[in-house]
Amino acid sequence: MQYLLNAREMKQIDKNTIEVFGVPSLVLMERAALRVVEMIKKEAADAKRTLVVCGTGNNGGDGMAVARMLYLEGNEVEVWLIGNPEKCSEETKKQYDILKAYGIPVVEQKEGFCEQFCVQEPDSEQAQIQTQMQTQIQAQTAYTLIIDALFGIGLSRNVEGIHREAIEEMNRLEGTKIAIDIPSGIHADSGAVMGNCFYADHTVTFAYNKTGLWLYPGADAAGQIHIADIGITKESFLEKEPQMLMPQAEDLTRLPKRKADSNKGTYGKVLVIAGSEEISGAAYFSAKAAYLSGCGLVKVFTHEKNRTMLTTRLPEAIPVTYDGKKNLKESLIAAVQWADVLVLGPGLGRSDTARQIVKLTIQTAAVPIIVDADALNLLSEELEILKGPHTDLIVTPHLGEMSRLVDMPIEYIKKNILMTAQDFSREYNVICVLKDARTITSIPYGKTYVNTSGNHGMATAGSGDVLTGIIAGFLAGGLTPEEAAVFGVYVHGLSGDAMVEKTGYYSLMAEDILDGIKEVLK
Ligand SMILES: NC(=O)C1=CN([C@@H]2O[C@H](COP(=O)(O)OP(=O)(O)OC[C@H]3O[C@@H](n4cnc5c(N)ncnc54)[C@H](O)[C@@H]3O)[C@@H](O)[C@H]2O)[C@@H](O)CC1
Ligand SMILES: [K+]
Incomplete structure (x- = not known):
């Protein structure tokens, strides 16, 4: 660093x-x-x-x-x-x-x-x-x-x-x-x-x-x-000691160690709570990124409509699906209890069902949660949920999501990105990963990290879903929430950098960033 x-x-x-x-x-x-x-x-x-x-x-x-x-x-x-x-x-x-x-x-x-x-x-x-x-x-x-x-x-x-x-x-x-x-x-x-x-x-x-x-x-x-x-x-x-840091390539030695004497249970279990009747891809990107980042077992809690897509594109992931509100609560609680780490929000939509899922997950989970995308949009309407008691939360808003959360214009947040991330992390006692060209990770009353890996080609659909998956994979592998957030952001950026030479900036897509993870972690 x-x-x-x-x-x-x-x-x-x-x-x-x-x-x-x-x-x-x-x-x-x-x-x-x-x-x-x-x-x-x-x-x-x-x-x-x-x-x-x-x-x-x-x-x-x-x-x-x-x-x-x-x-x-x-x-x-x-x-x-x-x-x-x-x-x-x-x-x-x-x-x-x-x-x-x-x-x-x-x-x-x-x-x-x-x-x-x-x-x-x-x-x-x-x-x-x-x-x-x-x-x-x-x-x-x-x-x-x-x-x-x-x-x-x-x-x-x-x-x-x-x-x-x-x-x-x-x-x-x-x-x-x-x-x-x-x-x-x-x-x-x-x-x-x-x-x-x-x-x-x-x-x-x-x-x-x-x-x-x-x-x-x-x-x-x-x-x-x-x-x-x-x-x-x-x-x-x-x-x-100064409290602002910037990760470097040599810090990658701090990623979860692989042991010769290990099995799929050694590297943790991730539950990705993502996707909706309308959106299917987000769950796939997040779940695959978690696997590529070393996690041993990934379950996806999603709408029944996404089952075929998921089993076809990522047969390694275990789908747990709901249809309407039937059995939603019981199956969600059971899945949450199974997991070591949760991803909450990619492609979840803003329906009443989504709102119920977000609330229930944050209020019942005892393991770290990475809260992203629609979960953040829903929380911006019910910030008291974040104010209440909760487990370790890593929130990963982009500028638009942060603008809704703090009710400030994007331009203001962009100009005051450090302060916005720091204030939010302290106010809600969460690790705040505020995504922009230089993503800021703020630890409540702790250090602040400025990320310099990544490129503008990565401003593409699904890129954020991949990031949540990487952070989840690292957490499941044994990193602390602080390390997982900081190195997740860093590796995500490096993965985009590794691929952009082949794809160019215009054509870099989330699937390429997934391929980039292999390049970076091999
Ligand atoms: N021993 C030291 O203090 C060392 C200082 N170093 C150099 O010293 C620099 C810092 O020196 P200083 O603290 O003297 O600061 P600066 O040399 O950056 O300039 C400050 C001066 O400019 C004035 N000023 C500030 N904003 C202004 C504005 N918008 N319009 C007009 N005037 C303005 C201030 O009133 C002050 O007189 C470092 O950046 C570095 O280059 C290096 O030599 C290393 C050692
Ligand atoms: K100068």
Whole structure:
């Protein structure tokens, strides 16, 4: 797992490194700049004509140190200092003095962007010729590298005025674009664009990943992310471990272990309560995903109409069917009592029967339940069921379902995805898996996980049903609800990624994601 830090946590560990362990701030800055220069070389970016745009905070100081290093290696370097130089932080003032001592050109930009940086509209033939000549000269003298050191994690409000103009100008210029620590204008905690932002090809971020680099729209602005060790280590957490994490490939070793001396009972029993008179496929996707994720035995509680489909497409699954309301209660309770894990909701519909099934299952089950799709839609009308006593619940809403559950617009939820998932998990004491391009898994009063596997091809019918099945399979195999939710989401995304090379984004379907599970877990 990789930590994702917010600005407050990062500032605190910076401070701890400096104050508790006595590492001078300028030493950290020097190491930071060295790592940026190292990355430039590793990526073979051409630093022959470099522009470094600096702010007055320590991010600007990093930029000035990078400018000095590139200059002393024989490159042509120009620095723009945006803002009042008198307001420079202590470290940045020092870096500025060093630049002056070496004679490195710095253009100060205190207010109103000067004409030199702005594109002028030609208003006569003569002016047009002049502009063409200027364009040719500019092409010969164009920057090969643009380094953004305007704002780092200290960004505290919307970007306006000369800062906004500087970002617009950097984006307009040609050349490889590198952001120091975080693209200027991106909020380090939420990934929001604060007015406008720099679009980087590469971002070199210091010590630990920042949440805003991975959440959208920040992730679009960051380009390729490089984490640079500058000497701030986990010792600086002072036992206050960050609570936001991102699963990585090496974490897959934590999936349920297979034993040579085992039988189908060893890996748990899953009951998938899914499908309705109108919808048949959901139960199949969920049940098959549970099998593919290692579960030994899967029963499907569904409408009688789905029996033939199920026994034909997935004969390994045992159907328990109902027809109308006859025997519904007794057979549901018996099936629930049989299972170690329940999936509740895919394709269930919103009929009175579905409502009765959802209520009865949540109120009687003593084993973990993954609650999805129509079960969530029904619960949004009867949230008191979630407020009442219940077993371990993992809810897996997409943005639309979450919008119904919390009665907020989708746009709001998308912008506040972390907070929405965290608040919901605490309020109802459930693990909340809020599905989007970056799915968030929030543990009530515990950790929050940001998932980075998966692709937009997976926004396809049945994809969510597959996810519930994977989580169920992992739970049945012995993972805790927290692990099953986090690794279920991660493996689901990897399964889509494994197949998209063969299918392309347009044609990826739920059945392909099922095939992808085999690729990922083999
Ligand atoms: N010792 C340290 O503290 C280290 C800091 N480092 C760098 O320092 C950065 C953080 O430095 P700072 O805390 O000085 O913050 P920043 O350099 O991100 O900038 C903060 C400054 O910008 C101003 N500001 C914030 N939002 C603004 C807006 N929208 N418009 C205009 N002005 C605005 C603030 O008032 C403050 O003066 C990190 O991102 C990293 O690049 C690294 O050098 C590593 C060591
Ligand atoms: K920056």
